[in-house]
Amino acid sequence: MTDAELELMIDRAAKRGAKEALKDIGLCDEDAYGDMREIRSLLEAWRDTKKAVGQTIAKGLTMTILGLIAAGVYMEFGNK
Secondary structure: OOHHHHHHHHHHHHHHHHHHHHHHOOOOOOOHHHHHHHHHHHHHHHHHHHHHHHHHHHHHHHHHHHHHHHHHHHHHHOOO
């Protein structure tokens, strides 16, 4: 068996395995492209949401800390 024949046989086996794997997870039909695009869109939305929630929590904590500092300063110097 030549190297070219071996490479062709491996290529065919890889393609057959990939098709079978896609079939096993339900991505073998003509809707697969749209399904993957939708999954990617949902993943991007999830990442954006996580980022926004993190930023909101950070802003809330920052405002709370600054408010406590301001209250402390007022209580210390406001009575004099």
